[in-house]
Amino acid sequence: MEEENLNRARVEEIQRKITEVRSKIVEASDRFEKRNRVTTTTIILMLSVAGFYDLLQFGLDWIPVLGWILSSFVGIYAWLTFYVWTSIKGWGFTDTVKKWGVYGLQVLGVLPLLNFGPEITMGVFLTLLIVKSDDFIYNQTKGQVDVENIKQGLQFFNLLRDVEA
Numbered sequence: 001m002e003e004e005n006l007n008r009a010r011v012e013e014i015q016r017k018i019t020e021v022r023s024k025i026v027e028a029s030d031r032f033e034k035r036n037r038v039t040t041t042t043i044i045l046m047l048s049v050a051g052f053y054d055l056l057q058f059g060l061d062w063i064p065v066l067g068w069i070l071s072s073f074v075g076i077y078a079w080l081t082f083y084v085w086t087s088i089k090g091w092g093f094t095d096t097v098k099k100w101g102v103y104g105l106q107v108l109g110v111l112p113l114l115n116f117g118p119e120i121t122m123g124v125f126l127t128l129l130i131v132k133s134d135d136f137i138y139n140q141t142k143g144q145v146d147v148e149n150i151k152q153g154l155q156f157f158n159l160l161r162d163v164e165a
Helices: 002-030 040-060 066-089 097-107 119-140 147-164
Strands: none
Touching: 040 066, 040 119, 066 119
């Protein structure tokens, strides 16, 4: 009889925890706002500026020695331009490995004779693609799960484990 009351109390505790976690999830989804950090205007402006830098570098690379040096400075200036631009936008460019891959591509813009191609434009395009896809995933999952919900979920699973034992 006492064991039955103890099991009933555990079941009621589990049901209470499920209700509590469910209400927190509903509350979190009510606070959700869609994220769109990349607008059409931003895409056009960034790709236009990157294209300009690539064309400038391409033209300078046809001038031996002096042009090569100047094209390296254009590459450095382009990198700084987009670093500041993405930082102002709040895209946190150094926080993931995939974004460091984009930096690797943009380093080619600094190396003379290797910066003939549209590496700056491709780096900007990949950056825009990464940010746009991050926003899409964020919007599809209705934002990130709150830390408090994770803690509640862990407590719930620990409670379940105790019941099974």
